[in-house]
Amino acid sequence: MGRAPCCDKANVKRGPWSPEEDTALKHYVEKHGTGGNWIALPHKAGLKRCGKSCRLRWLNYLRPDIKHGSFTEEEDKVICTLYKNLGSRWSVIASHLPGRTDNDVKNYWNTKLKKKLLAAKNNTSGNLNIHSNSHNPISTSPSSPCVSTSNSFSYNFSAQVTEVASSLSQPPNEAGGFNYKLDSKKLFQNSSPFSLPRPSESSEISSCAKIFSVSTSSQEASVSATPSLPVEDNNYIAWSGNAATEFDNILMDFGHGSHYDLLSEYGFPEKLAEATPNPVNFGLTSLLATADNKAQGVYQQCHIR
DNA sequence: AAACCTGTCAACCGCAAACCC
Protein backbone atom coordinates (compact mmCIF):
# COMPACT_ATOMS: atom_id res chain seq x y z
CA MET A 1 0.00 0.00 0.00
CA GLY A 2 1.70 3.17 -1.18
CA ARG A 3 1.18 6.61 0.18
CA ALA A 4 -1.54 8.77 -1.31
CA PRO A 5 -0.28 11.41 -3.74
CA CYS A 6 -0.74 14.98 -2.58
CA CYS A 7 -2.66 15.79 -5.74
CA ASP A 8 -3.80 14.34 -9.04
CA LYS A 9 -0.65 14.88 -11.08
CA ALA A 10 -2.48 14.41 -14.38
CA ASN A 11 -4.74 17.40 -13.74
CA VAL A 12 -2.36 19.96 -12.31
CA LYS A 13 -0.19 22.44 -14.14
CA ARG A 14 3.54 22.16 -13.62
CA GLY A 15 6.57 24.17 -14.54
CA PRO A 16 7.18 27.89 -14.28
CA TRP A 17 4.47 30.10 -12.86
CA SER A 18 2.80 32.68 -15.09
CA PRO A 19 2.26 36.26 -13.87
CA GLU A 20 -1.49 35.55 -13.80
CA GLU A 21 -1.01 32.58 -11.51
CA ASP A 22 1.25 34.61 -9.28
CA THR A 23 -1.36 37.33 -9.04
CA ALA A 24 -4.14 34.86 -8.27
CA LEU A 25 -2.15 33.17 -5.53
CA LYS A 26 -0.93 36.43 -4.05
CA HIS A 27 -4.39 37.97 -3.96
CA TYR A 28 -5.91 34.88 -2.44
CA VAL A 29 -3.33 34.48 0.33
CA GLU A 30 -3.32 38.17 1.16
CA LYS A 31 -7.09 38.19 1.41
CA HIS A 32 -7.82 34.83 3.03
CA GLY A 33 -4.52 33.56 4.32
CA THR A 34 -3.55 29.95 3.75
CA GLY A 35 -6.29 28.67 6.01
CA GLY A 36 -3.77 26.19 7.31
CA ASN A 37 -4.42 23.96 4.33
CA TRP A 38 -2.28 24.27 1.25
CA ILE A 39 -3.84 21.20 -0.34
CA ALA A 40 -7.26 22.83 -0.54
CA LEU A 41 -5.94 26.28 -1.40
CA PRO A 42 -5.34 25.99 -5.17
CA HIS A 43 -8.93 24.92 -5.79
CA LYS A 44 -10.28 27.82 -3.72
CA ALA A 45 -7.91 30.25 -5.43
CA GLY A 46 -8.89 28.98 -8.87
CA LEU A 47 -5.45 27.60 -9.61
CA LYS A 48 -4.72 24.38 -11.42
CA ARG A 49 -1.69 23.77 -9.28
CA CYS A 50 -0.66 21.27 -6.65
CA GLY A 51 -0.88 22.56 -3.07
CA LYS A 52 2.79 21.93 -2.54
CA SER A 53 3.62 23.93 -5.61
CA CYS A 54 1.51 26.85 -4.32
CA ARG A 55 3.14 26.69 -0.93
CA LEU A 56 6.60 26.71 -2.48
CA ARG A 57 5.78 29.56 -4.81
CA TRP A 58 4.43 31.64 -1.97
CA LEU A 59 7.23 30.91 0.48
CA ASN A 60 10.08 31.23 -1.98
CA TYR A 61 8.91 34.01 -4.21
CA LEU A 62 5.63 35.79 -3.52
CA ARG A 63 5.83 36.46 0.21
CA PRO A 64 6.01 40.22 0.78
CA ASP A 65 9.09 40.03 3.03
CA ILE A 66 11.22 38.13 0.53
CA LYS A 67 14.53 39.77 -0.17
CA HIS A 68 15.54 39.52 -3.82
CA GLY A 69 18.97 40.38 -5.12
CA SER A 70 22.49 39.35 -4.36
CA PHE A 71 23.80 38.30 -0.99
CA THR A 72 25.94 40.66 1.06
CA GLU A 73 29.35 39.94 2.55
CA GLU A 74 27.72 39.81 5.96
CA GLU A 75 25.23 37.23 4.75
CA ASP A 76 28.10 35.22 3.25
CA LYS A 77 29.74 35.07 6.61
CA VAL A 78 26.59 34.02 8.39
CA ILE A 79 25.97 31.24 5.89
CA CYS A 80 29.54 29.96 6.04
CA THR A 81 29.58 29.98 9.82
CA LEU A 82 26.25 28.28 10.20
CA TYR A 83 27.03 25.74 7.51
CA LYS A 84 30.18 24.77 9.33
CA ASN A 85 28.29 24.32 12.56
CA LEU A 86 25.00 22.96 11.38
CA GLY A 87 25.66 21.40 8.01
CA SER A 88 23.03 21.57 5.31
CA ARG A 89 20.18 22.62 7.57
CA TRP A 90 19.11 25.25 5.11
CA SER A 91 15.91 26.26 6.80
CA VAL A 92 17.73 26.93 10.07
CA ILE A 93 20.42 28.88 8.26
CA ALA A 94 17.81 30.85 6.33
CA SER A 95 16.03 31.73 9.56
CA HIS A 96 19.07 33.79 10.49
CA LEU A 97 18.89 35.75 7.27
CA PRO A 98 15.76 37.90 7.17
CA GLY A 99 14.07 37.77 3.79
CA ARG A 100 16.07 34.81 2.53
CA THR A 101 14.57 31.40 1.93
CA ASP A 102 16.09 28.00 2.46
CA ASN A 103 16.01 27.47 -1.29
CA ASP A 104 17.87 30.73 -1.87
CA VAL A 105 20.51 29.89 0.66
CA LYS A 106 20.91 26.35 -0.65
CA ASN A 107 21.28 27.52 -4.23
CA TYR A 108 23.66 30.26 -3.23
CA TRP A 109 25.79 27.86 -1.26
CA ASN A 110 25.89 25.24 -3.99
CA THR A 111 26.63 27.61 -6.82
CA LYS A 112 28.80 30.28 -5.23
CA LEU A 113 29.86 30.00 -1.63
CA LYS A 114 31.10 26.44 -1.72
CA LYS A 115 33.52 27.35 -4.47
CA LYS A 116 34.47 30.62 -2.85
CA LEU A 117 35.23 28.88 0.42
CA LEU A 118 37.23 26.19 -1.28
CA ALA A 119 39.30 28.75 -3.12
CA ALA A 120 39.91 30.65 0.11
CA LYS A 121 40.97 27.49 1.88
CA ASN A 122 43.45 26.66 -0.86
CA ASN A 123 44.87 30.15 -0.66
CA THR A 124 45.38 30.19 3.12
CA SER A 125 46.41 26.59 3.58
CA GLY A 126 49.90 26.27 4.93
CA ASN A 127 50.52 29.97 5.22
CA LEU A 128 50.31 30.18 8.94
CA ASN A 129 52.46 28.65 11.58
CA ILE A 130 50.42 27.84 14.62
CA HIS A 131 51.35 26.04 17.80
CA SER A 132 48.84 23.40 18.56
CA ASN A 133 47.23 23.96 21.91
CA SER A 134 47.68 20.99 24.19
CA HIS A 135 45.87 22.79 27.01
CA ASN A 136 42.78 23.45 25.05
CA PRO A 137 40.03 23.00 27.64
CA ILE A 138 37.34 23.47 25.10
CA SER A 139 38.06 20.62 22.83
CA THR A 140 38.93 18.26 25.65
CA SER A 141 35.79 18.79 27.72
CA PRO A 142 33.03 19.85 25.40
CA SER A 143 30.20 18.93 27.71
CA SER A 144 31.52 20.84 30.68
CA PRO A 145 29.56 23.97 31.49
CA CYS A 146 32.71 25.73 32.57
CA VAL A 147 36.28 25.98 31.59
CA SER A 148 39.25 23.82 32.32
CA THR A 149 39.68 21.31 35.02
CA SER A 150 43.40 21.40 34.47
CA ASN A 151 45.67 23.28 36.84
CA SER A 152 47.04 25.46 34.16
CA PHE A 153 45.05 27.97 32.24
CA SER A 154 47.64 29.47 30.04
CA TYR A 155 48.09 29.44 26.34
CA ASN A 156 50.94 29.82 23.97
CA PHE A 157 49.50 32.93 22.47
CA SER A 158 51.79 35.45 20.97
CA ALA A 159 52.58 38.88 22.22
CA GLN A 160 49.73 40.19 20.21
CA VAL A 161 47.34 38.87 22.77
CA THR A 162 48.80 41.35 25.19
CA GLU A 163 48.11 43.98 22.60
CA VAL A 164 44.54 42.81 22.36
CA ALA A 165 44.19 42.80 26.09
CA SER A 166 45.42 46.34 26.15
CA SER A 167 42.90 47.28 23.49
CA LEU A 168 40.06 45.70 25.39
CA SER A 169 40.93 47.54 28.55
CA GLN A 170 40.05 50.77 26.78
CA PRO A 171 36.52 52.11 27.26
CA PRO A 172 34.03 50.43 24.95
CA ASN A 173 32.84 52.24 21.88
CA GLU A 174 29.40 53.85 21.48
CA ALA A 175 27.88 50.53 20.55
CA GLY A 176 29.20 48.95 23.71
CA GLY A 177 31.85 46.86 22.06
CA PHE A 178 35.53 46.94 21.34
CA ASN A 179 37.08 47.69 18.05
CA TYR A 180 39.87 45.29 17.55
CA LYS A 181 40.69 42.75 14.96
CA LEU A 182 43.49 40.29 15.39
CA ASP A 183 46.00 39.96 12.66
CA SER A 184 46.41 36.23 12.41
CA LYS A 185 49.74 36.35 10.66
CA LYS A 186 51.14 38.68 13.29
CA LEU A 187 49.73 36.59 16.08
CA PHE A 188 51.47 33.42 15.13
CA GLN A 189 54.81 34.86 14.22
CA ASN A 190 56.05 34.49 17.76
CA SER A 191 54.74 32.56 20.67
CA SER A 192 55.60 34.14 23.96
CA PRO A 193 53.31 32.63 26.59
CA PHE A 194 50.37 34.62 27.79
CA SER A 195 48.78 33.57 31.06
CA LEU A 196 45.13 34.12 31.65
CA PRO A 197 43.17 34.15 34.86
CA ARG A 198 41.56 30.88 35.64
CA PRO A 199 37.81 31.49 35.45
CA SER A 200 36.88 28.82 37.93
CA GLU A 201 38.68 30.80 40.62
CA SER A 202 36.13 33.56 40.27
CA SER A 203 33.59 33.78 43.03
CA GLU A 204 30.46 32.82 41.18
CA ILE A 205 29.85 31.54 37.73
CA SER A 206 26.41 32.69 36.77
CA SER A 207 26.48 32.64 33.04
CA CYS A 208 28.01 30.42 30.46
CA ALA A 209 29.05 31.28 26.97
CA LYS A 210 29.15 28.38 24.63
CA ILE A 211 31.39 28.54 21.67
CA PHE A 212 29.72 26.58 18.97
CA SER A 213 32.69 25.27 17.39
CA VAL A 214 34.16 26.63 14.57
CA SER A 215 34.56 23.19 13.34
CA THR A 216 33.70 20.92 10.51
CA SER A 217 32.85 18.22 13.00
CA SER A 218 30.33 20.46 14.76
CA GLN A 219 32.14 20.34 18.00
CA GLU A 220 30.53 22.38 20.72
CA ALA A 221 32.45 23.79 23.60
CA SER A 222 31.97 25.97 26.62
CA VAL A 223 33.79 28.60 28.53
CA SER A 224 32.61 30.28 31.66
CA ALA A 225 31.81 33.91 32.22
CA THR A 226 31.28 35.89 35.37
CA PRO A 227 29.13 38.92 34.66
CA SER A 228 29.27 40.21 38.21
CA LEU A 229 32.84 41.41 37.95
CA PRO A 230 33.38 45.16 37.82
CA VAL A 231 34.85 46.64 34.70
CA GLU A 232 38.23 47.34 36.22
CA ASP A 233 38.86 43.65 36.74
CA ASN A 234 39.33 43.20 33.02
CA ASN A 235 38.63 39.57 33.27
CA TYR A 236 39.98 38.08 30.09
CA ILE A 237 39.10 34.61 29.04
CA ALA A 238 40.81 32.97 26.17
CA TRP A 239 39.31 30.30 24.07
CA SER A 240 40.25 28.17 21.20
CA GLY A 241 38.37 25.87 18.90
CA ASN A 242 38.84 23.95 15.73
CA ALA A 243 38.71 24.75 12.07
CA ALA A 244 38.47 28.20 10.74
CA THR A 245 38.57 30.11 7.56
CA GLU A 246 38.50 33.78 6.93
CA PHE A 247 34.75 33.53 6.51
CA ASP A 248 34.09 32.21 9.97
CA ASN A 249 32.34 34.06 12.67
CA ILE A 250 31.87 32.83 16.15
CA LEU A 251 28.67 31.58 17.61
CA MET A 252 28.28 32.15 21.30
CA ASP A 253 25.38 31.47 23.58
CA PHE A 254 25.14 33.80 26.52
CA GLY A 255 21.99 32.18 27.77
CA HIS A 256 19.72 35.11 27.15
CA GLY A 257 16.97 33.26 25.42
CA SER A 258 17.93 32.99 21.81
CA HIS A 259 19.50 29.82 20.52
CA TYR A 260 22.76 31.54 20.17
CA ASP A 261 24.05 34.96 19.52
CA LEU A 262 26.02 35.44 16.40
CA LEU A 263 29.02 37.61 16.84
CA SER A 264 30.84 38.70 13.80
CA GLU A 265 34.19 40.29 13.85
CA TYR A 266 32.65 43.45 12.52
CA GLY A 267 29.12 43.63 13.80
CA PHE A 268 29.12 41.96 17.15
CA PRO A 269 28.52 44.94 19.43
CA GLU A 270 25.14 45.67 17.91
CA LYS A 271 24.09 42.05 17.82
CA LEU A 272 25.30 41.54 21.33
CA ALA A 273 23.42 44.56 22.55
CA GLU A 274 20.22 42.94 21.29
CA ALA A 275 21.07 39.71 22.98
CA THR A 276 21.98 41.03 26.40
CA PRO A 277 19.18 42.77 28.26
CA ASN A 278 21.30 43.51 31.32
CA PRO A 279 24.28 45.85 31.57
CA VAL A 280 26.80 43.08 31.11
CA ASN A 281 28.54 43.05 27.82
CA PHE A 282 31.35 41.16 26.19
CA GLY A 283 34.06 42.12 23.82
CA LEU A 284 35.28 39.57 21.38
CA THR A 285 38.19 39.45 19.07
CA SER A 286 38.24 38.12 15.58
CA LEU A 287 38.44 34.50 14.71
CA LEU A 288 41.70 33.38 13.24
CA ALA A 289 42.29 31.31 10.19
CA THR A 290 45.05 28.83 10.68
CA ALA A 291 46.76 26.13 8.73
CA ASP A 292 45.92 23.21 10.97
CA ASN A 293 42.25 23.85 11.58
CA LYS A 294 42.60 25.67 14.86
CA ALA A 295 40.94 28.88 15.81
CA GLN A 296 41.81 31.10 18.69
CA GLY A 297 40.73 34.36 20.19
CA VAL A 298 40.11 36.31 23.35
CA TYR A 299 37.08 37.94 24.78
CA GLN A 300 36.61 40.18 27.73
CA GLN A 301 33.66 40.75 29.95
CA CYS A 302 32.86 43.96 31.65
CA HIS A 303 30.01 46.16 32.66
CA ILE A 304 28.84 48.70 30.14
CA ARG A 305 27.59 51.76 31.90
C1' DA B 1 26.59 31.77 -36.78
C1' DA B 2 26.07 27.57 -34.57
C1' DA B 3 27.17 24.23 -31.26
C1' DC B 4 28.62 23.39 -26.94
C1' DC B 5 29.57 24.39 -22.12
C1' DT B 6 28.68 26.34 -17.65
C1' DG B 7 26.28 28.72 -14.09
C1' DT B 8 22.03 29.96 -12.03
C1' DC B 9 17.80 29.30 -9.88
C1' DA B 10 12.90 27.97 -9.86
C1' DA B 11 10.52 24.01 -9.30
C1' DC B 12 9.86 19.23 -8.36
C1' DC B 13 10.44 14.86 -5.72
C1' DG B 14 10.34 11.89 -1.95
C1' DC B 15 10.97 11.25 2.79
C1' DA B 16 10.10 12.15 7.61
C1' DA B 17 7.94 14.74 11.10
C1' DA B 18 3.93 16.84 12.72
C1' DC B 19 -0.73 17.01 12.99
C1' DC B 20 -5.48 15.48 13.23
C1' DC B 21 -9.28 12.48 13.86
Add this chain to the structure above:
DNA sequence: AGGGTTTGCGGTTGACAGGTT
Protein backbone atom coordinates in the same frame (compact mmCIF):
# COMPACT_ATOMS: atom_id res chain seq x y z
C1' DA C 1 -2.74 4.35 20.11
C1' DG C 2 -2.70 4.27 15.36
C1' DG C 3 -3.51 5.35 10.73
C1' DG C 4 -4.25 8.84 7.29
C1' DT C 5 -3.19 13.51 5.83
C1' DT C 6 -0.52 17.61 5.56
C1' DT C 7 3.58 20.20 6.05
C1' DG C 8 8.46 21.07 5.97
C1' DC C 9 12.75 19.97 4.44
C1' DG C 10 16.92 18.78 1.72
C1' DG C 11 18.42 16.77 -2.55
C1' DT C 12 17.97 16.93 -7.33
C1' DT C 13 16.48 18.25 -11.87
C1' DG C 14 15.85 20.90 -15.87
C1' DA C 15 15.04 25.21 -18.33
C1' DC C 16 17.21 29.13 -19.48
C1' DA C 17 20.81 32.65 -20.19
C1' DG C 18 25.22 33.94 -21.13
C1' DG C 19 29.84 32.79 -22.36
C1' DT C 20 33.20 30.23 -25.08
C1' DT C 21 34.94 27.62 -28.85
